[in-house]
Every structure is written in C-alpha cells, then in structure tokens.
Amino acid sequence: MSHGSSPSHLRGLAEVAAASVLWGTGGLAVQLIREHEAMSPVTISAWRMAIAAVVLLVALLAVRRAGELVELARSRPRQLLVVGAGTAAYQGFYFVSVTQVGVAVSTVVSLGLAPVLLTVAEAVRDRRPPAAGRLVVLVAALAGLLMVSVAGHASSTGPAPVAGVLLAIASGTTYALTTAAGGSISKESSPLVLTSGMTLVGAVVLLPCTALVDGPHVTTDAAALAWLAYLGVLTMALAYVLLYSGLRVVAPSTAVTASLVEPVTAAVVAAVVLGESLGPVAVVGILLVLGAVAGLGRPAAAAGPVLPDPDPVRPPTAP
Template identity: 90%
Template structure:
C-alpha cells in the first residue's frame, strides 16, 4: 500500500498543523455530504444517471482546475508531476473514479444504507490495521475508542436515514461496496504519498484529468440522457464539479500532507452526517433519535482525532 515516506512512528508532533489538516479533511467531507442533495436536485430537472453526473462532475473539476493552473502560470508543475510520478498519478485518478463508480453501482444493488456503512466503514479499519502492522505497534485504546465510536455513529446515521430494503442483488452489492471501500483506502493512501511531493492544486488537477478520462468513456454504456440544457441542472452540475470535487479534493490533499490516511478516512465520516443534516434541513426529512445519537458519536470521534494520542494514525510533521 503506497504511503508517505515520513509516515514514521517517531515523527515530531505539530499539534497545530495536525488540527489544520484535520479541519481541511472535515471541510472536504462537509462538501461531499452536500453532493447527494445536488444529485437529487439535478435528477428532478433532468433524469441523468448517477454515473453520468459523476463523469461530468469530474470533467468540470478538471476544466476549472486546469484554467486555475494556467491563470496562475503553474501548468508546468502539472507537466512535471505527470512526467516524474506517472504511475502514482494514474493510481490516484483511476482509483478515485473507481471507488465512486463501485459505490454508485452498489447502491443500486443493495441500497444506500448498506453501501454507505460497508464502503465508508471499511476504509478506516483497513488503514488503521495497515499502519499498525507497518509500525509493529498495536493501536492505543484511545485510537480504538475513536474508531469504534465513528463506526457506530456511521451505522446509526446510515441505517436510520434510509429505507431498510436491500435491493435486487444484495450479495453483489456488498461485494461492490467492499471493492469501493478497499479502493477508497488505497487511493487515500496513494494520495497521501503523492501529496508530499506535489502541491494540492496540482495533484487535484492531475487526478481529475485522469478520472475524467476514465469516466467519460463510460457514458457510452449508460442508458438515458448524457447531457442537459436545463439551467438549474447545469448550475447544480457546476456546484458538484467546482465545490464537491475541485475544492474538496484540494482540501483533502492539503490535509493529507499533515495527517495520516487512516485519520483522514475516519474524519471523512463527517460526509454521511452532513448528508443527513442537509436532508433534514432542506428536505424536511426526520432524523430520529438513532440518527441524532449517530451524529453525536461521529462528531465526537472526529473531535477526538484532534488529540495526537487518539488520532487514527501518527501525527505527521508538516511538509
């Protein structure tokens, strides 16, 4: 599993850098959490498939980030990244496109609740175990408590917020969710490694270019309309591309420069919490007591990650 060269058990602790990185990952997760509502609003205006929306989201992000690099006269940095680390850039771009694709298809086969719990819950477990094996040191009780609280909160938020039906192919759906969670973990670790050598803006531009190159050809396999001319749908597509992809991943890769991948994926459980709160506020969906407890558990766990002694992984020195 690709990891940063300075993911070492005896790094110097910089609590302020750690808290900044944690806040950046949490902010990215809040943006991701609004994506479900945006997709729903797009589909109310035009019946674009989730895969189609995901492809245009990636393409819009790539276009915006390329324009930003050109305006800042930093296009050469992207060329340098592609020349010096082509395999790592391909892994991050293809992996990001893949885990989103696996998740979307999993939802259609087993339902939102199971897909979310399996895919988002598996990643922090895998990375926490991998980091413990690499450092030959078991996680502290504090770290395990944070992880357990986060996973319990994820389960409560996800199950309480969605229908209990499992979909037409539950076994295939669970396998796809496992593939999504595993790919998410590997991609986050790879992104953490590359982020030590490439500025977040440059890395995100390269990642979205690769992701768009992977997803756009998939539109040939999708049923239904591939484009929209509806102004509202176009506006929400722009929101998805600019904020939930371009800005969110710049924040993620900036955070990964100073927090471990397992800390990042645990903090990203703010995403389903945000989705539940947004649905309650905007769509007047009832949260219920179980979801409310889940929200408290997730937020408490993420707050616990701010303490170096309980962070889900080593606290990294700033790059």
C-alpha cells in the same frame, strides 16, 4: 509522541472535515439534477470530474503553474494514474452498489471499511497494535456511521444484496488505497497541482463509461447545469484540494475516519432542506461521529501517526 495537538495537525484535520462536508452535500445535488434531467449517477459523476478538471486547469494556467503538473506527470506517472483512476473507480463502485443493495448498506460497508483497512495496515507496518485511544475513536466513528446510515435509510433495499455488498467492499478498499496513494504523492506536490492531475485522469476514465449507462448524457436545463457546476467546482475541485492539503499532515487512516462527517452532513442537509426527520438513533449517531472526529484532534487518539508539516515549496522529485 506529544500529547498536545500541533497547529498543522489540527489544520489538516479541519481541511479533511471541510472536504467531507462538501461531499455530504453531493447527494442532494445529484437528487436535484435528476429531478430536472434523468441522468445516470455515473454520467453525473463523469461530468462532475470533467468540470473540476477544466476549472482546475484554468486555475493552473492563471497562476502560471501548469509546468508543475507536467513535471508531476513525468516524475510520478504511475501514482497519478492510480489516484485518478482509483478516485473514479471507488465512486463508480459505490453508485452501482447503491442500486444493488441500497444506500444504508453501501455507505456503512464502503465508508466503514476504509478506516479499518488503513488502521490495520498502519499497525502491520509499524509492528504494533493501535493505541487504545485510536481504537475508541474508530469504534465510536463506526458505530455512529452505522446508526446514521441505518436510521436514515431503514427501508432501503436492493435487488442483488450479495453483489451490492461486494461492490461496496470494492469501493471501500479502492477508497483506502487511493487515499493512501494520494497521501504519499501530496507531500511532493501542491494540492492544486495534484487535484488537477487526478481529476484529469478521472475524467478520461469516467467519460467513456457514460456510453454504458442509460439516460441522457447532456442537458440544457439551467437548474441541472447549475447543480452540475456546483458538484464539479465545490464537491470535487475544492473538496479534493482540501483533502490533499490535509493529507500532507494527517495520516490516511485519520483522513478516512474524519471523512465520516460526509454521511452526517448528508443526513443533516436532508433534514434541513428536504424536511426528512432525524430520529433519536440518527441524532446519537451524529453525535458519536462528531465526537470521534473531534477526538482525532488529539495525537494520542488520532487514527494514525501525526505527520510533520512538509516543505510547502519542495518540488516533485524524480523516482
């Protein structure tokens, strides 16, 4: 393996990090929506997915690529269902976990578990332990995640900690599996087509779930509608196009490690927009996460193999 960073690897890493920055703004958007309309987070998540699906399907029609989505659904139906339903599921598990055990524990367990699981899976698959550089990056990222999450939500608790932790474990495990599945299918389909299919499946899964939660299911408030559009267009449609583009050239374990930029972004946004203070522990945690993600740019330290750039025009193949 070369010790130099390939342009495609660095591009993919930057795309995943950019997606994570967008995800990191989502918490603020949800908070602002709930200030105007007391929607359940599950309802907000369902509309986020549905808005993204509509926007992406319109985009596919505009560029005359809807046929590629039909072909993807025909050639990879199970994988597309897994990615779409899995994305909906890990978000749902996380939201409910937060209500049971608090933001800090939920974030550390769900986001921290995914890179560990994928790193172990890749080591078992390759029949060799992760390189020392990879382990250093992973440990630094997880330590930073713990510091950022606990410092930002030191007093956050919940009524059912055991159930909350189990739900966070379910979220992290589903996140890892979904990212691995998305990484596999992304090499055979364009990011736009894959994200369109994923959000369509996710919307079909999530929208019926809104009947099980309290609060309004729709809103006419202009500010709430604007933030719902922001969530759907930027933190779902654009962010997942970036993620699946990145997964074409970086390993899933690299992607989920780089996605730890999400809680860092959330902490910085809360400090800048809401005036929440960033203590020294949180600052050190932010620096650790950013340093670890920067370290992923070196193939020798990337949390997973550096993948070759796939043929961008290759169509989906039949199973």
